[in-house]
Amino acid sequence: MNAPPARDPVVHRNLAVLEVDDPALLDELSVNPKVRQYLWHRFDARRMVIDPAAVDRVAAAVQGPGRDVVTRIDLDGAP
Amino acid sequence: MSSESVTATFEGNEQEICSELFAVVEAVSLKPVRLTKSGIPPKPLWNAINQRLVWQDPAALLYDWEEIDQVRFIYRLAEALDLFRPDADGWLRVAPGADQFFFAPLLGRARMLHHAYLRVFDWDERCDARDDEGHRFNFGRAHRRDFVHDPMDLRLATLTLLDELGADWVPTAQLATSLSTRVPDLLSSEACEPVATDATGLDPEKLRFVNYWFTLVARFGWADMGRLSHAAPTARLARASALGRALVHGGTVSEADGPPIEIGARLDVRLHEEARASDRYAVHRLTASEGNDLRLGLAGIRKAASDGADVRACVEHIRARAIGERDALDELIAQALPAAPAARIVHNASLVELDGADVSAAEAARQAEVAHNASGALAAGLRAITFFSALGGEPEEGFTYPSEEPLASLEPGPTLTLPYEELPLQHRDLLVLLGAERDCGPLTLDAPALARAKAAGWTLKTLCAALAELTQKSVPAAIRAAFAETLP
Numbered sequence: 001m002n003a004p005p006a007r008d009p010v011v012h013r014n015l016a017v018l019e020v021d022d023p024a025l026l027d028e029l030s031v032n033p034k035v036r037q038y039l040w041h042r043f044d045a046r047r048m049v050i051d052p053a054a055v056d057r058v059a060a061a062v063q064g065p066g067r068d069v070v071t072r073i074d075l076d077g078a079p
Numbered sequence: 080m081s082s083e084s085v086t087a088t089f090e091g092n093e094q095e096i097c098s099e100l101f102a103v104v105e106a107v108s109l110k111p112v113r114l115t116k117s118g119i120p121p122k123p124l125w126n127a128i129n130q131r132l133v134w135q136d137p138a139a140l141l142y143d144w145e146e147i148d149q150v151r152f153i154y155r156l157a158e159a160l161d162l163f164r165p166d167a168d169g170w171l172r173v174a175p176g177a178d179q180f181f182f183a184p185l186l187g188r189a190r191m192l193h194h195a196y197l198r199v200f201d202w203d204e205r206c207d208a209r210d211d212e213g214h215r216f217n218f219g220r221a222h223r224r225d226f227v228h229d230p231m232d233l234r235l236a237t238l239t240l241l242d243e244l245g246a247d248w249v250p251t252a253q254l255a256t257s258l259s260t261r262v263p264d265l266l267s268s269e270a271c272e273p274v275a276t277d278a279t280g281l282d283p284e285k286l287r288f289v290n291y292w293f294t295l296v297a298r299f300g301w302a303d304m305g306r307l308s309h310a311a312p313t314a315r316l317a318r319a320s321a322l323g324r325a326l327v328h329g330g331t332v333s334e335a336d337g338p339p340i341e342i343g344a345r346l347d348v349r350l351h352e353e354a355r356a357s358d359r360y361a362v363h364r365l366t367a368s369e370g371n372d373l374r375l376g377l378a379g380i381r382k383a384a385s386d387g388a389d390v391r392a393c394v395e396h397i398r399a400r401a402i403g404e405r406d407a408l409d410e411l412i413a414q415a416l417p418a419a420p421a422a423r424i425v426h427n428a429s430l431v432e433l434d435g436a437d438v439s440a441a442e443a444a445r446q447a448e449v450a451h452n453a454s455g456a457l458a459a460g461l462r463a464i465t466f467f468s469a470l471g472g473e474p475e476e477g478f479t480y481p482s483e484e485p486l487a488s489l490e491p492g493p494t495l496t497l498p499y500e501e502l503p504l505q506h507r508d509l510l511v512l513l514g515a516e517r518d519c520g521p522l523t524l525d526a527p528a529l530a531r532a533k534a535a536g537w538t539l540k541t542l543c544a545a546l547a548e549l550t551q552k553s554v555p556a557a558i559r560a561a562f563a564e565t566l567p
Contacts, residue, residue, distance in 0.1 A: 009440055009470070011477035012504040015428040017457065025421060030536065037541040037548075041507040043430070043457050047450060049504060052480060053167070055387075055424055068417035073179045073389045073460050075425050075450050 016052040017043070018062070019075055025062065035061045047075070085248055085305040091320040093185065093300025094337075095133060096156075096192065097356035100180070102131030103157040105363060107171045114169040119144050120154065124171075128154060134298070148207040155202050159195035161427055173364070175426035178389045179460035181360040182396055185334040187461040189326045192299055194464050194473075196234060203230050204237075204292060205266055218288040219266025227264045227271075236262045237292050241301060241327045244319035248305055251293060251315045252279075255286040286313065293317045301326060342403035346411060348373040361396040364388050375408070380415040387426075391416055428459040430504060431466070431474060443469035478503050487549040493558045495522040495546070506545045509537065524558075529565035539566040 020026055023045040029035060030042070038054035050058050059069040106112075106127035115121055122141070129135050129150050136147040144151065157163060161176025180191050205218040205226060219226070228236070239261075240254045258265065259282040263274045266284055276282045290313065296302045301323035305316040325332040338351035340358050348362050350373065365379045365388075366372070375397070384390045394412050401408060432455045433440045444451035447466035449458035458466045467473040478486075478501075486503040488496050495510075497503070497519040502510060512535055513528045522528070532542055539562055543554040554562075 008476055009434070009437070009474040010432045010501045011474040012430045012432075013477060013479040015430060015457075015480060015504065017425045017428045017459065019423045019425060020421065021419075022421070033536065033538055033541060036536055036538075037506075037545045039508070040505055041430075043455065044450065044452055047457060049428070049430065049457075049507075050424075051505075052426065055426070059422075059424060062422045067421040069422045069424060070384065070391065070417065070420040071175065071178075071387050071389045072423040072425050073175070073182060073392050074462055075428065075457060075459050079450070 014052060015040075016050050016055050017075060018048045018050050018058060019072075020046050029058070029061060032061055044079070084307055084309075085316060086308045088303060088305040089294065089297055090303050091297040091300045091323070093189065093322055094356060095298050096300070097181070097188070098359075099132055099134070099153050099298075100157050100160065100162060101356040101360050101363075103128055103153055104162050104173055104177055104360060106131060107163045108173055108363070112171045114165050114171065120171070125150050148202070152199070152202050152207065155199045156192075156195060159198045159200075160191060173386065173388075175387060175389075176460075177360065177364075178392050179427060181357040182389075182392045183461045185322065186325050186332055187464075189299070189301065189322055190464045190468065191461060193238075193326060194467075196299070197231050199230070204233065204295065205288070208287075208291060218291070219268070219271070219284055225268035225270065227267050227269055228262070233265060236265060237289075240289070240292075240317075241296070241319055241323055244302065244317060245324065246318060246321075248316040248318050251289045251304075251317050252281055252286055254317065255289040256281045258289060259285045290315050296323070339402045340397055340400045342375070342397075342401045342405065342408055344404050344407065346375040346404065346407055348375060348397075355400075357396065358400055361393045361400075364393050365390070365397070375411060377411070377415055380411070425459045427463070428457060429463045429467075430455050430457045431470070432501070440470060443471075476501065478505075480505060485549065485551040487546070489546060489550050489552070489554060489558060491555075491558070493524045493561060495524055495549075497522070503549070506549055509542075509545055512537075524562070526565050529562060533566050537566065539563055542566060 026042065026048050030039060035058050038051040038058050039048055040051060041049040043049055062069050106124055109127060112121060112124050125141055125147060129141060132149060132153065134149050136149045140146045160180050161174045162180060163171050163177070164174040165171055180188060183191060208216045208218055237258065240258060243249070243254060243257060256279060259276060260280055266288060267274060274282050293302050293304050297304055301320055303318050303320055307314065307316065319327065321332050324330065337355045338353055340362065341349040343349065348366065350359060350362060362373055365375055365383050380390050383393065394416065398405065398408055398412065433444070433451070435453055441451065443466060444456035446469045447458065447462060449456045449462055449466045451457065456466060482503070482505070486497065486505055488498065490496060495513065497515065500519065502515055502517055502519055509532065512531050513522050513524060515522055539559070542562060543559055546554050
């Protein structure tokens with residue numbers, strides 16, 4: 001059987017991404033009803049695409065003693 | 080052509096456009112500025128920007144947004160680079176793109192500038208010309224915005240002139256003839272007569288435009304301009320700069336060091352008159368809350384962090400460029416930066432959906448070192464531009480968020496209809512949970528679908544909020560009542 005033809009790539013622009021070292025943090029966030037609606041797509045274990053208009057609310061839900069959230073200009077690119 | 084006979088050279092200098100872009104950032108952050116109801120910036124901001132420009136608009140024109148081509152160009156270019164953006168209430172704020180742009184290496188900045196320049200809207204090179212009396216004198220004489228080719232097509236066509244250039248001087252008449260041959264109606268409106276050319280195929284209007292365009296890209300640092308000592312004023316020469324050649328043909332290019340940032344004993348900062356725009360930006364970002372004092376301190380750093388700055392990138396930039404009291408600076412950095420943040424937020428990211436069968440796209444993702452998996456590649460800022468370049472260009476199909484158009488509609492049933500062929504990324508996991516596949520068909524929001532959402536932690540309130548965002552309408556009461564039978 002022939003493979004189906006490749007589809008044209010589709011791009012989604014102007015996203016905000018929450019990137020963590022410990023995937024458990026994203027698991028925890030995913031069941032938090034306060035921010036559930038701002039989490040758009042779990043890209044992989046360490047990255048979550050979030051609503052760019054709700055970055056502050058998501059950051060507030062993550063922050064706590066010993067849990068800093070910072071802004072970075074780039075994703076780290078590592079798996 | 081012997082370079083000795085070339086006089087009056089205008090050497091391209093990338094710092095010029097960077098300084099003007101920084102001028103926009105500085106003007107936006109001087110005092111709170113809010114967009115007017117029509118979505119344009121208020122007049123005091125036009126003035127604040129214009130005062131800081133090398134290429135200024137005449138003061139007499141500062142009454143009409145449509146007339147101030149220099150201010151409008153740099154404002155729209157800064158906007159396309161996401162150096163600033165309005166918040167939900169229309170107040171302009173320095174945006175994440177500013178860190179991404181100013182802290183990129185020289186060639187990276189050129190790539191970002193190239194990407195943004197193609198996407199500048201509300202400004203057209205063909206309208207940025209005036210006669211000796213200051214009246215508008217459009218290239219091609221077409222009525223503004225009636226051109227056959229839109230500004231992006233014009234820029235793509237004209238940028239190919241850089242491909243024809245190397246380190247040697249080339250007459251712009253030759254380049255204008257080449258452009259004229261390739262795109263005869265580049266400057267024409269639909270109502271224009273066919274373009275008249277001379278015996279050599281040259282359209283004099285294209286020459287006037289090409290001469291203008293090279294002064295623009297010289298401001299970007301991509302080209303140099305010159306003139307032969309004995310030639311007429313319109314007989315100009317152009318060549319690609321080292322940066323322009325690296326941008327077009329690949330390769331590397333190094334940035335001149337420029338004067339360092341001087342740090343004093345009390346962490347007061349001195350910037351040289353000729354300081355790089357990125358140095359000015361880094362210092363400005365961390366000291367903007369300190370009034371006129373350029374002094375680094377915890378308060379300024381914390382304020383910058385709360386404003387969404389990548390303070391690590393700012394302080395690392397300053398540290399790399401600083402001379403003087405570096406120990407005091409290191410002490411401040413140790414105090415100000417969390418050692419191991421639990422989470423990082425990255426803005427301006429793009430996700431390109433990859434077809435598993437497209438091996439070349441996956442290879443491009445690997446080359447550009449972007450986060451990727453079988454279904455997509457996720458990148459931000461400069462790395463996204465590098466990835467698009469490796470991919471052969473940014474995909475045309477796609478979504479920009481927030482979407483101006485509804486991404487779904489909700490009908491009685493209840494059924495959720497997705498109007499586009501591709502699934503949006505907004506609420507993607509929810510849509511998949513409700514049964515959506517990449518080939519979008521209507522989704523019946525029946526009890527099993529709602530039960531899956533409930534099991535994943537969705538409540539009546541959060542589900543209705545998500546659907547309202549997708550449809551850009553409140554969920555009708557009857558549908559909400561139906562959902563309430565399943566969802567808490």
